[in-house]
Amino acid sequence: MEKFIANLVKNFESGQIDRREFCQTVALAATVYAAGDAANAQTRTGFKVLGINHISYTCPDYTKARDFYTSVFGLESTPGKDNGKRANLMFGPEPGKGGSFIVARTAATPANPRPPSQAVIDHICFTMSNWDEQKVRAALKAKGLEISGGRDGSLHVLDPFNYDVQFANLVEEDPFKHGLTAN
Amino acid sequence: MEGFVAQKLNDFETGKISRRKLIETLTFAATATSAAGSAQAQAENPLKAQLINHLSYTCPDFKKAADWYSMVLNADQVGETKRDVVVVLGKKGEQPYNVTAKDVPHSHLVIRTPSAEPPARGGPRARPQSQAVIDHVGYTVANFNRAEAKAQLTAMGVKNVRDGGLYSLHMDDAMGYDVQLSGLDNNALTDG
Numbered sequence: 001m002e003k004f005i006a007n008l009v010k011n012f013e014s015g016q017i018d019r020r021e022f023c024q025t026v027a028l029a030a031t032v033y034a035a036g037d038a039a040n041a042q043t044r045t046g047f048k049v050l051g052i053n054h055i056s057y058t059c060p061d062y063t064k065a066r067d068f069y070t071s072v073f074g075l076e077s078t079p080g081k082d083n084g085k086r087a088n089l090m091f092g093p094e095p096g097k098g099g100s101f102i103v104a105r106t107a108a109t110p111a112n113p114r115p116p117s118q119a120v121i122d123h124i125c126f127t128m129s130n131w132d133e134q135k136v137r138a139a140l141k142a143k144g145l146e147i148s149g150g151r152d153g154s155l156h157v158l159d160p161f162n163y164d165v166q167f168a169n170l171v172e173e174d175p176f177k178h179g180l181t182a183n
Numbered sequence: 184m185e186g187f188v189a190q191k192l193n194d195f196e197t198g199k200i201s202r203r204k205l206i207e208t209l210t211f212a213a214t215a216t217s218a219a220g221s222a223q224a225q226a227e228n229p230l231k232a233q234l235i236n237h238l239s240y241t242c243p244d245f246k247k248a249a250d251w252y253s254m255v256l257n258a259d260q261v262g263e264t265k266r267d268v269v270v271v272l273g274k275k276g277e278q279p280y281n282v283t284a285k286d287v288p289h290s291h292l293v294i295r296t297p298s299a300e301p302p303a304r305g306g307p308r309a310r311p312q313s314q315a316v317i318d319h320v321g322y323t324v325a326n327f328n329r330a331e332a333k334a335q336l337t338a339m340g341v342k343n344v345r346d347g348g349l350y351s352l353h354m355d356d357a358m359g360y361d362v363q364l365s366g367l368d369n370n371a372l373t374d375g
Contacts, residue, residue, distance in 0.1 A: 002206060012192075049272045051273070054369075081374075091232045091233070093281035098279075116359070119356070124238055124317070126234070139230050167230065169286065178267075
């Protein structure tokens with residue numbers, strides 16, 4: 001990054017780019033800095049996974065789910081993507097840069113029903129950064145939510161449809177320490 | 184950010200700061216921008232979700248399911264026990280994609296098989312039945328090309344590979360669970 005900016009300053013000084021272009025380029029570089037080159041590498045076997053794109057959440061009334069996940073966990077309802085039947089609830093990095101979303105939708109009878117799966121996702125867990133136990137518990141209380149399980153650093157609540165939602169910090173939910181902690 | 188850059192450039196041009204200082208300041212600002220935004224949002228809401236930590240995936244044969252995800256997503260398995268294993272959507276030592284906070288781990292699947300034994304008396308109370316269901320999960324992969332991915336998945340023996348919208352494919356995992364695969368083009372702004 002430093003070398004890139006040094007070159008940019010040089011180009012500015014030599015008149016190859018103007019003032020406006022200089023400022024825009026530095027600002028753009030800042031927004032893409034975190035991307036690195038991870039997206040350019042494709043593994044030989046299997047795909048190089050970058051993360052969870054979305055979760056499709058089906059329930060009797062998507063508006064209740066939308067309001068819960070936006071008000072409690074700070075997800076953002078994507079502008080223009082709430083059509084009265086579903087909404088895209090964004091979180092994490094920006095859309096198109098690795099961000100995730102929950103598609104909250106009201107159940108409808110499918111035209112071509114799929115055979116039932118043998119698997120079920122029985123709960124989801126969000127990571128919270130800068131976990132502060134007191135603030136987390138106070139925020140839950142302020143929102144009128146009852147803790148349904150867990151321990152310090154890793155708590156559960158039930159959403160409006162009794163779906164189990166966990167939220168945790170790195171200490172309690174580190175994938176590389178699985179087997180040493182409960183989930 | 185642009186305003187800040189313009190100000191610093193002005194300081195440099197008027198001799199208030201050196202060339203060296205300009206470069207150092209802009210480098211620091213550029214790399215700190217993302218982290219600062221995240222920290223500010225967290226301060227406003229201590230419950231703000233940063234990323235999916237894990238999905239708890241329960242099925243009759245955790246090993247078979249985990250092997251499928253390892254094959255398709257080139258994902259490592261860690262911490263295997265008698266009843267479960269973790270499939271990590273990222274490599275140890277790397278940051279989750281476009282996440283700068285150091286206390287946010289890779290998203291992962293905790294794939295488990297329930298115990299055949301009845302729950303012990305006095306154990307955890309049963310949860311109420313949920314009215315919601317996660318009916319499929321989408322994963323983002325690098326350099327996704329739908330036609331090439333379809334051929335690759337078919338060659339791997341993945342079942343029921345089918346188109347899903349403009350930017351993705353759907354398929355069945357080893358347990359018949361609906362999985363979607365896409366690139367970065369499939370996101371909250373383009374989906375639906």
